[in-house]
Each structure stands twice: as structure tokens, then as C-alpha cells.
Amino acid sequence: MLGRISKFSRVDKNNPCPICGKDHWCRFATLEDINGKEIPVVICNRIQSEYEFMDNGGGYIHFIDNIPVTVKLQSVQERNTNKMASLKRRNLIYQKFLSYFTISDTTMQSFIHSRGFNKELIKYLEYKDYDRSHIFQISQELYDIYGDLTGIPGAYLKEKNNFKYWMFGGLDKSVLLPCRALNKDNIFEKGPIQAINYRIPGAEKNKYRYLSSADKQNGTSSGAPVHVSVPMVLKKKNIIGITEGIIKADYWANRTGMIVLSVMGVSTWRTAISVVKDIQSLISLEGVIVAFDADKKNNEYVRLYENNLINALKEIGIKTAEAYWNLSLGKGIDDLLKNGHSPKYKIV
Ligand SMILES: [Zn+2]
Structure with missing residues (x-):
């Protein structure tokens, strides 16, 4: 007899099923053993195991202990998210968002000296310092221009004293890195911005994150798109x-x-x-x-x-x-x- 199974989340393109490799139908979940210990499992609908799962979705329970811990944690977390806005709209809003920021000489010099970039290239890539001191005004302006920002990863509604307003998350003093999609009109030209990646200041490991607002009011998960x-x-x-x-x-x-x-x-x-x-x-x-x-x-x-x-x-x-x-x-x-x-x- 297995314990209680809860915290279901569907596999998707960014977190495919570790058992069959497909990006739909199967689920991640958590199995609670009799001592209340939570064990991450996969309920795969394609590959059999000795434990059949009996609910409306069906499938077979697989233990994923041979998968690295980081993958387990990312995969099993249940995230609340809204549907992502179209690539065209994300690109439009992210382009404007980035236009509010500049790159400081210090950041520029560090890319030149420790990473071998040059000024022209950094300009072309549109790397920016994320100075959040005016993020409230910037968020309001983006809302004034583009309307409801639901579907833009990073944007969410904040509520304070019955006053609701749009905000962009992320970390102050990080470097914003545009994550571009394939340019389907001309593959040899720089593509539209589909998400914003940022470097966590001072961190040694796991230095990069996507601007994402899953689990926040009117927020949207960025997923982990390919640049x-x-x-x-x-x-x-x-x-x-x-x-x-x-x-x-x-x-x-x-x-x-x-x-x-x-x-x-x-x-x-x-x-x-x-x-x-x-x-x-x-x-x-x-x-x-x-x-x-x-x-x-x-x-x-x-x-x-x-x-x-x-x-x-x-x-x-x-x-x-x-x-x-x-x-x-x-x-x-x-x-x-x-x-x-x-x-x-x-x-x-
Ligand atoms: Zn599967």
C-alpha cells in the first residue's frame, strides 16, 4: 500500500516526463509515506511500472530518485500561472521595458575584461543593468501604454491598502539578458524577445533566472525557453x-x-x-x-x-x-x- 498522492502538476515542454520523455499527458506528483515524508514521483501514462495509479487520469507510478535533486524540486513544485501572451506582444512589451534601462560603465567593463566582449557587441545584444529604483513608475507606464499585463512573465498585480497596481519582479542590481526566439521571417536576423533572463548578483551557483511571476496575482510563469x-x-x-x-x-x-x-x-x-x-x-x-x-x-x-x-x-x-x-x-x-x-x- 502506497501513501497519499497529491500536488499534481502536468508535464510540459520545459519539464517533460522523465520516464517516457513526452511533454503531455503524464504528471509529476508527491507521494506522502506513512511518516509524512514527501517523495517526488512521476505518474507516466505510457510506461508501465508495478504500481498502477487509479484515478480518472490513470497511469503508472514511477519513483524518480535517480533524477538529480534540482530537477526534482523544479518539477514537483506546483505553479499557478496565467496563459502566456503571444510572442509578438511579449516582444513589444519587453523591448519597451528594456528601453528604460541602460548599462553602466562598470558592467560594460566587466563584460569586456572578464568575458572578452566588446562595446558594440554588448549594444547589439541589449544587455542592461536592472535598476529597480523607478520600477513602480515604469510598470504604471507600461500598463498605460499596453493595458492589462497578464500573460507577460515578470509582471503581476500588487495590492496595498486596497490599491492594486502592476509591478515587475526580479532582483535589483542584476543584469538583464534578452532571451530571443527564432526569427521565423528571417532566421539569419536577431529574433523577437520571448523572455528576460537575469544574472543574480553575487551568486556563485545557479546564477541565472528568468523574469517570472508564477504564483503571483495575474502572474505568468516564464517556463525555461531556449535562447x-x-x-x-x-x-x-x-x-x-x-x-x-x-x-x-x-x-x-x-x-x-x-x-x-x-x-x-x-x-x-x-x-x-x-x-x-x-x-x-x-x-x-x-x-x-x-x-x-x-x-x-x-x-x-x-x-x-x-x-x-x-x-x-x-x-x-x-x-x-x-x-x-x-x-x-x-x-x-x-x-x-x-x-x-x-x-x-x-x-x-
Ligand atoms: Zn511519461
Whole structure:
């Protein structure tokens, strides 16, 4: 006899089912054992287990203890969210939102000196310092121009002394990084802004978040969309890269002159596949280069996810190469290139 099962949430594109890999039908849930301890489980409707789940949805209970803890926590959380606004509307409002901010000399210099960017590139990428000292006025102005901001991740209604007003969340003194979608009108041009990513100031690990307002009044979850980085000068039109993190993708894309996709984390590799398929339908794509951080190569889950990504690319008929290098030459592909080295390639 299993304990009580509660806190259901559906799998989706950003959090697909860890058992069957599909992005619909299956559910995440929490199983409470007799001592009240909560155990994350997946109720998969496609792959059988010894425990059949008897409710209207049905399915089979799987324990996901072999999945890394970070994935468990993200997946099992139940989030309240509104439906996201159209890409066109998000782009319109985020463009205006970003126009209120500038980038300070200090931030500019740190991107130039420690990351190898140049001024022109930072301007092109539209990185901004998030100075929230006027965020109340900015939020009201956005509401005056665009109306109801429900559906814009980051925006939510705040209530104080019976007075309701729109606000944008996020952290003061962070750096705002536009997360762009594929430009379906012209794939070789910078695409519309679908979400805003930001760097958490002072944090060592897990440094990036999306501007999101799930669980807030009239709030909307950002999900974890794939960023499509189109370089200022495009040199290679038939090869694309895949890595983890927006800054890394932007640097790699502009150093090599090819389009680079970035996923939020290696565990969310599945989100990249649908974007690769879209690209495949628009141009003759010859191959994909996958480059994850060198310090993670010994982590068995990272290896597993990377192999899953490579296999999924093969399945849709894409030639794939894995970029690798010695950790002493740099952690990420951006560090490696900035330090004046090149990766080696293994055709997989
Ligand atoms: Zn499933």
C-alpha cells in the first residue's frame, strides 16, 4: 500500500516526463509515506511500472530518485500561472521595458575584461543593468501604454491598502539578458524577445533566472525557453551550436559567426529539439555542435543528458559533433575561446 498522492502538476515542454520523455499527458506528483515524508514521483501514462495509479487520469507510478535533486524540486513544485501572451506582444512589451534601462560603465567593463566582449557587441545584444529604483513608475507606464499585463512573465498585480497596481519582479542590481526566439521571417536576423533572463548578483551557483511571476496575482510563469543567438556577422549558415546559458551562447555565436542555441540547463535538453526541428524546416542544416562545460563532463547525469540530446538529434537526422577540451584551458566554451584556444571535435 502506497501513501497519499497529491500536488499534481502536468508535464510540459520545459519539464517533460522523465520516464517516457513526452511533454503531455503524464504528471509529476508527491507521494506522502506513512511518516509524512514527501517523495517526488512521476505518474507516466505510457510506461508501465508495478504500481498502477487509479484515478480518472490513470497511469503508472514511477519513483524518480535517480533524477538529480534540482530537477526534482523544479518539477514537483506546483505553479499557478496565467496563459502566456503571444510572442509578438511579449516582444513589444519587453523591448519597451528594456528601453528604460541602460548599462553602466562598470558592467560594460566587466563584460569586456572578464568575458572578452566588446562595446558594440554588448549594444547589439541589449544587455542592461536592472535598476529597480523607478520600477513602480515604469510598470504604471507600461500598463498605460499596453493595458492589462497578464500573460507577460515578470509582471503581476500588487495590492496595498486596497490599491492594486502592476509591478515587475526580479532582483535589483542584476543584469538583464534578452532571451530571443527564432526569427521565423528571417532566421539569419536577431529574433523577437520571448523572455528576460537575469544574472543574480553575487551568486556563485545557479546564477541565472528568468523574469517570472508564477504564483503571483495575474502572474505568468516564464517556463525555461531556449535562447536563439544570431551573431552580428553570420559566417556559417548551415551549422549551429547548442550550449547552456545565454551569455555563453551569445559569446560563442559571435566568436564563430554561427547561430547558437542555449538551454537553461543540461537537464532541459529536450527543449532544444523542437527549435532544431524548426531550423531544419527553414534551412538546409548540415550539423550541430554540442558544447557543455568541461567541469561537468564527469557528472554521470550530465553525460546521460548529453547523450540523450545527441541521440535525439540523430533521430531527426542531424549530424552531431561534440566539442571537448581540457578543463585547464577553460570551463565553458566561452572561457576556452576567450583564452585563445579551440575545442576538439568528436563526431558522435
Ligand atoms: Zn511519461
